[in-house]
Amino acid sequence: MKSHPSSIHFLVNTIKEEIFSNFHLLSSASHSAYDTAWLAMIPGPHQNEVPMFKSCLDWILHNQRDLGFWGESDHNGNPTLDCLPSTLACTVALKKWNVGSKNIGKGMLELAMASGLQVAFLERLGGLVIDIFCDRRQITKEAFHKYQDPPLLSYLETLPMSYEIDHQEIMKHLSEGGSFFHSPSATAQAFMLMKNKDCLACLKSVVQTCPNGELVKLSLVNHIESLGLAEHFNEEIGEILSQIHRNLKLEETGEAPVKLVPSQLYKEALAFRLRRICGYQVSPRRFCRLLQGEDIVMHIEKNCRDFLSAMYNVYKATDLIFPGEDELEKARSFSRKILERAMSLGCGLDNVVVFPNSQRMLLCLNNDKLTQLAMDNYKFRQSIYMKELEEVTGWSKDRGLYNIGFGREKTTYCYFAFAAACSIPYNSDVRKIVAKSTALVTVADDFYDIEGSLDELHSLTQAVQRWDGTGLTKAGKIIFDALHELVKETAAKHLSQKGSGITKHLQKCWIEIFNSWTKEAEWSRSRATPSMDEYLENGMISIAAHLFALTGSSFLTSSFPDEKLWNDQGHTITKLLMITSRLLNDIQSYQKEEGEGKMNMVLLYLKENPEADIEDSIAHIREFLDEKKKEFLEHVLTNELNDFPTSFKHFHLACFKVFQMFFHSKNRFDSDTEMLHDIGKAIYIPLEVQKPQHLKIPPLQLHPKKGTSQVMACLNPHFTQNGRKKFRLQEHPRTVFKSSIGKIFAPPSPSLCFI
Numbered sequence: 001m002k003s004h005p006s007s008i009h010f011l012v013n014t015i016k017e018e019i020f021s022n023f024h025l026l027s028s029a030s031h032s033a034y035d036t037a038w039l040a041m042i043p044g045p046h047q048n049e050v051p052m053f054k055s056c057l058d059w060i061l062h063n064q065r066d067l068g069f070w071g072e073s074d075h076n077g078n079p080t081l082d083c084l085p086s087t088l089a090c091t092v093a094l095k096k097w098n099v100g101s102k103n104i105g106k107g108m109l110e111l112a113m114a115s116g117l118q119v120a121f122l123e124r125l126g127g128l129v130i131d132i133f134c135d136r137r138q139i140t141k142e143a144f145h146k147y148q149d150p151p152l153l154s155y156l157e158t159l160p161m162s163y164e165i166d167h168q169e170i171m172k173h174l175s176e177g178g179s180f181f182h183s184p185s186a187t188a189q190a191f192m193l194m195k196n197k198d199c200l201a202c203l204k205s206v207v208q209t210c211p212n213g214e215l216v217k218l219s220l221v222n223h224i225e226s227l228g229l230a231e232h233f234n235e236e237i238g239e240i241l242s243q244i245h246r247n248l249k250l251e252e253t254g255e256a257p258v259k260l261v262p263s264q265l266y267k268e269a270l271a272f273r274l275r276r277i278c279g280y281q282v283s284p285r286r287f288c289r290l291l292q293g294e295d296i297v298m299h300i301e302k303n304c305r306d307f308l309s310a311m312y313n314v315y316k317a318t319d320l321i322f323p324g325e326d327e328l329e330k331a332r333s334f335s336r337k338i339l340e341r342a343m344s345l346g347c348g349l350d351n352v353v354v355f356p357n358s359q360r361m362l363l364c365l366n367n368d369k370l371t372q373l374a375m376d377n378y379k380f381r382q383s384i385y386m387k388e389l390e391e392v393t394g395w396s397k398d399r400g401l402y403n404i405g406f407g408r409e410k411t412t413y414c415y416f417a418f419a420a421a422c423s424i425p426y427n428s429d430v431r432k433i434v435a436k437s438t439a440l441v442t443v444a445d446d447f448y449d450i451e452g453s454l455d456e457l458h459s460l461t462q463a464v465q466r467w468d469g470t471g472l473t474k475a476g477k478i479i480f481d482a483l484h485e486l487v488k489e490t491a492a493k494h495l496s497q498k499g500s501g502i503t504k505h506l507q508k509c510w511i512e513i514f515n516s517w518t519k520e521a522e523w524s525r526s527r528a529t530p531s532m533d534e535y536l537e538n539g540m541i542s543i544a545a546h547l548f549a550l551t552g553s554s555f556l557t558s559s560f561p562d563e564k565l566w567n568d569q570g571h572t573i574t575k576l577l578m579i580t581s582r583l584l585n586d587i588q589s590y591q592k593e594e595g596e597g598k599m600n601m602v603l604l605y606l607k608e609n610p611e612a613d614i615e616d617s618i619a620h621i622r623e624f625l626d627e628k629k630k631e632f633l634e635h636v637l638t639n640e641l642n643d644f645p646t647s648f649k650h651f652h653l654a655c656f657k658v659f660q661m662f663f664h665s666k667n668r669f670d671s672d673t674e675m676l677h678d679i680g681k682a683i684y685i686p687l688e689v690q691k692p693q694h695l696k697i698p699p700l701q702l703h704p705k706k707g708t709s710q711v712m713a714c715l716n717p718h719f720t721q722n723g724r725k726k727f728r729l730q731e732h733p734r735t736v737f738k739s740s741i742g743k744i745f746a747p748p749s750p751s752l753c754f755i
Helices: 005-020 023-027 033-041 054-062 083-096 101-106 111-115 120-125 127-144 152-158 167-172 184-194 197-209 214-226 234-250 262-277 285-291 294-302 308-320 326-344 358-365 368-398 411-421 428-451 454-466 474-498 503-526 532-542 545-556 572-595 601-608 614-637 646-663 676-684
Strands: 687-690 701-704
Touching: 005 368, 033 054, 033 083, 033 184, 033 197, 054 083, 083 101, 152 167, 152 184, 167 184, 184 197, 197 262, 214 234, 214 262, 234 262, 262 285, 262 308, 285 294, 285 308, 285 326, 294 326, 308 326, 368 411, 368 428, 368 676, 368 687, 411 428, 411 646, 411 676, 428 454, 428 474, 428 503, 428 545, 454 474, 454 503, 474 503, 474 545, 503 532, 503 545, 532 572, 532 601, 545 572, 545 646, 572 601, 572 614, 572 646, 601 614, 614 646
Parallel strands: none
Antiparallel strands: 687 701
């Protein structure tokens, strides 16, 4: 049963109300208000009159409950007994820095006397309170030297200052990471007593994940995007990332901690990746510095199991390398080495370390309504895609392309690729038009490569140049008629939707492509060997990537001049797309094209470098491709290098993902079976939900029912045929697919499916 847009809309609004509107509660899930208050009390290293962790103090100011308390409440919203110490600690922290007088006035207090607070009820109770404090001193004195489990020393922050505690005794109980009994509040007090650098490193790592909940927020954004739901929460995601970006810019980066903890690296890598994807100007230096230093490297290598999730996030972040970012290159190599070592030790998802208090975070992410929305959204998309694919296939048959009798019939592949890369349901016309264009390009390209004689090819090219098919016969006539009708249909839809005509732009683009095919055919038939530069100049046109990108972009960009958009020789983004698409194709198809007598970049490099072998040639072309890919990503993901609309850049990115899907690790496009499982899962096969058995497993996995369990996913988690989850690493994913629903049809904005 397919889902209806109204049910999706209802769920979206419900989730916005339940999760995002109460995000201040979610933000506090990382640690208690009590711990946060103790962190807020720590004075700065150079200025004792200001807090070291101002974000903790800010959290206290903005997260007091309506009834005046801090901490947990019962199901009726009333304070629990645990709220008393939390509220007292928060009030003391505010008083210490002389802020939040209104908050203090609303709060309940007890240990306020230590900070000089004058409270009405203390004055009324007078002697009783004094007696209580005296009794506490006596009880503490007697209990201090007795065996306790946990020992009384673990409550270091509560012990009266009148007791002089041996610093050596504290040092005995410090963990390797600087934690004192795994208690942020006790660790805060230990640091204030001893100024121990390991304690400070531990506290800084705690602040990385709380109290402002940055890790929780980032994890929620990442989870929503991985489910393909980002389009429903663009405003909320934008606000979260904007806030986090501001916070991180204000924080001092300082030196890397002596003892790096996994959650700190995990959060920094995730923050970098999500912000860069969304166009923020962000340097990788902030999280790369965490991987610098011999001590840190040795620590990670020694504890690679603990750093599995963190290093996996680092590895994913390094897919977004811009030119000249050598530190990211080093981070990529190091993270890959650590992941491979963890794999060799048999580590999988079951070995992922659960970060402190991550249970509550995972419970939050594993929201039933979010799960339902993901399923309904996916079912809705499936119903649309089935209908659109039927329409595109019918068009191909009606135009005579489907059964033309030669070459590759790839209508389904073509539709599927652009549906996966440009998945938002309301871009139906874009998907169908670009899929039809791709199917037509495939048939026409095969006609020029293997079927037509030179005379037939010249006749068809001339017909396209004058835009008149008179005199054409057989395959040439079928191709031209299909082209003529497609351009007519595309231009009419554009005029109707955007109010401008693009017929001349479309015709010019198609003419360039047919001319490039003719040149390649002439080279092939005459056994001519062009130079690499000459070949690439022509080949970047014959791959036709600019046709798809500009056609789709013209429907998605409003109030942007058509002349500037279609000036494909003038803007760098389209050129880089054309080059990278051609190189991706050539690396995976050189054997096929060598057999057909065609040239390609891999083969031309061998011609120009006789001393090189095929591995040398592939390595050289791949290195060139990687550099161009970095340039392409920089132009797509930054605003300083161009003034094109975001929709224009994101659709170019979607086109790149199509070619990445087809040609990254093998030539999937020319295989008759390679992508059938993906297509079945994405469009036809119903979903079932697998809920996690324990909290170390990601909170939500959705996959097709049995019968197509051979998932073509390349990124974690990988589902084997028996349903077990394994961690598998590849240099790059071979497809845009992931095993959860959103990663099958993740929108081009803002997430990158190949990452």
